[in-house]
Amino acid sequence: xxxxxxxxxxxxxxxxxxxxxxxxxxxxxxxxxxxxxxxxxxxxxxxxxxxxxxxxxxxxxxxxxxxxxxxxxxxxxxxxxxxxxxxxxxxxxxxxxxxxxxxxxxxxxxxxxxxxxxxxxxxxxxxxxxxxxxxxxxxxxxxxxxxxxxxxxxxxxxxxxxxxxxxxxxxxxxxxxxxxxxxxxxxxxx
Numbered sequence: 001x002x003x004x005x006x007x008x009x010x011x012x013x014x015x016x017x018x019x020x021x022x023x024x025x026x027x028x029x030x031x032x033x034x035x036x037x038x039x040x041x042x043x044x045x046x047x048x049x050x051x052x053x054x055x056x057x058x059x060x061x062x063x064x065x066x067x068x069x070x071x072x073x074x075x076x077x078x079x080x081x082x083x084x085x086x087x088x089x090x091x092x093x094x095x096x097x098x099x100x101x102x103x104x105x106x107x108x109x110x111x112x113x114x115x116x117x118x119x120x121x122x123x124x125x126x127x128x129x130x131x132x133x134x135x136x137x138x139x140x141x142x143x144x145x146x147x148x149x150x151x152x153x154x155x156x157x158x159x160x161x162x163x164x165x166x167x168x169x170x171x172x173x174x175x176x177x178x179x180x181x182x183x184x185x186x187x188x189x190x
Contacts, residue, residue, distance in 0.1 A: 039164030043181070047149060047172040047190070052101065052141040054093065056086070056156075060112050060133035062163040067133040070112050083108045085159050086137040093139065094153040100144030107138045150190055157183040 041058040060067035063082040070076040085091055086108045095101035112133035143149050149172075157163060166181040172190040179188055 039162070041163055041166045043154075043166045043168040043188075045152075045168065045170040045172075045188075047146060047170075050142055050144070050146050052139075052143060052146075052149070054137075054139040054141065056092065056135075056137040056139070056166075058086075058135045058137075058160065058163065060110070060135065063135050063160055064112070065162070067112070069133065076113065079110055079112050082135060082160075083110060086135060089139050089141070090155075091159050092137070092154070092156045094155050095141070095143065096148060096151065098145060099149040101141050101149065102143075103139060104142050105138075105140040108135065109137075110135045152188050154181050154186040154188065157181075157186060 039059070039062055041056065041062065043057075044055040046053045060079075063086075064075070064078040066075065066078075070079045087106050089103040089106050110133065112135075154166065156166065161183070164182065167178070168181055168188055169178045170176065170188070170190060175190070177190070179185075181188060
């Protein structure tokens with residue numbers, strides 16, 4: 001039984017890694033100027049044991065109204081504000097109270113600020129290629145009653161009203177699925 005349990009955890013960890021790597025590859029492809037769709041974000045969710053891992057990728061234009069590097073004070077303020085909103089996981093995702101979930105760790109990154117985070121200048125010349133900035137948020141959540149976590153509600157569309165939809169993929173208890181979420185369809189049921 002312990003061997004089987006350990007194997008299941010290992011498989012889940014590998015799959016979680018694969019999902020998040022594919023999201024990173026998707027983000028990198030968009031940053032390299034490959035086609036993407038304004039108004040469409042990606043939401044990946046994996047629930048294993050008492051842990052929930054969530055990865056959200058959002059086009060910059062949907063969060064701040066532009067997708068180039070933040071070059072002005074006004075643009076840098078907008079990027080910081082969107083990052084702060086994304087860091088407040090409760091403004092993005094609502095869990096059923098009976099599941100007793102709490103955010104353990106939140107990381108937010110944006111391709112719209114350079115490594116220095118102040119000047120918006122890039123070391124390479126981007127004049128030859130179009131760069132599509134975006135935000136990537138990773139949420140680690142612990143739930144006391146994961147068995148009661150049968151859905152979650154996305155409050156995301158209230159925080160980012162210009163976003164049109166989130167394409168979601170999920171893995172829960174060995175099952176997988178997906179759905180397209182919109183401002184009028186915010187509940188994701190597993």
